[in-house]
Amino acid sequence: MPIQPAAGIDPDFVVIDVETACSRVSSICQVGIVGFAGGVEIFEYETLVDPLDEFSSFNTHIHGITCDHVAGAPTFAEIHAALDGHLSRRVTVAHSSFDKGALGAACQLHGRTPIETRWLDSVRVAKRAWPDLPSHRLNVLAKFLGVRHKHHDALSDARAAGMVIVRAIEHTGIELAGWLTPANSRGVTAPKPAAAGPLKGERFAVLGAPRNGALAQHLAAAGARIMGSVGSTTTKLVISNDQPFGRYITAQADYRRAEELRRSGAMIEIVPEDEIRARLALRRSGMQNA
Template sequence: MIDVETACSRVSSICQIGIVGFRDGREIFEYETLVDPCDDFSPFNIRIHGITADHVVGQPTFPHVHSEIDAMLSGRITVAHSFFDKGALASACRVHERTMIQPIWLDSVRVAKRAWPELPSHRLNALTRFLGVPHKHHDALSDARAAGMVIVRAIEHTGIDLKGWVTPANPGGGAAPKPSPFGPLKGERIAILGARRDGSLARLLAEAGARVVASVGTNTTMLVISNEQPFGRFVSASPAFRRAEDIRRKGQPIEIVGEDELRMRLGP
């Protein structure tokens, strides 16, 4: 888990780096350093993190810490809250002519939005208040630790393991089965929330004559809420559900139905 603070609007101007290592949901190490960005400090950035040019006098520059950071991150799953930190590292490597640091990136914002879609904000300080995680906002080490805890709590909350979060979500799966020319759902265009387009539910729908589509659109006639959907009781906050409701409000006929109800309609 990593967080960086920058001295000015140039994202290469890293002035603080915080890294916290986790294993099996537990913190195993921490690393923090101030960095001389070899750049200007803007009043705006100073107001955010409180780091000034005086604080970095005598501190290492990015080239001096590059190999250490690279050894800690490259090839490992690395969490950042948004991909600002990813861009900052890449920009600093280019500006200082160092090899790119190449972790396996995981955005804790994306994870949080999927784990807790009902929350009005997924900013790191809002999440730590919600989760009860101690946090000093815009301190690189504290931010890195907090981003790591977001992942730990999301795993506990959803049951999706770290590998599941790193693998890009692809509920559409592979190619949808070809619809039967006959059946009670002939002519229906059905999107599925929470299950693959090549899974057992999709095959059932296709056998009943429906065309299974990748996402909710203006031509979709039904959204089926799979029993496997990951949003729990907050499914109504999911993007697909909200899209279907928006289409319905605009006068388009689209039905939202649960998997069990639909199976009962289709019979044995």
């Protein structure tokens, strides 16, 4: 029997996985949803779906679902309300962007309103939590985490992706809200460095805070150039006071890259925010007294 939503308990997040009948992402033929609260599964929903489309041999070989299996199953239009009830206005996890795209395409094809939810990619979470794994495919992660898993079964895939989130929270100490915040600020415009200042000529990367946030602006106002990540020309990696990684800060990619550069002889320094602010205040004071 499917696990029904527990009365009075709202999930911290829900996880969805879909299988498709052919190369058209709108051809959803199976849906699995699992809800989690406090690291525990609290409900599940699974159904076969008549995609009103052809089944390709390639897709059937992957998941084993054929047109015979979905005979008499509801269409996407008929389950849209149930999906919306489970996902709408919640955090929805999916392993990669495929499921998000498939839902959007199916809604458009069947004339249903898009489902409004906040998406979280468990692939991105896994890459941040376990950067040294050779692969972050769901079957590899399930084996690594010791999670029972039947690959390309929608309900099993959804459950496994949910456990990736649960174990990542346990492993890193970063709560769900922290995973919803990007680990870095690539694509965000950094503040321009001041034409003059005590940090002129230096290149800073900031770990644990936005590239255009208050700390970055403070450094740029002193002449520092703010980089998107640690590179061979970076002179300092500043650890924000607000970094969300806790004691696992040393496992972050920029931190590890900075350590590698130091070991190779590069002149890069890893500095806490409080220390760099104190140094900057002293340098400014010295310049004013000169």
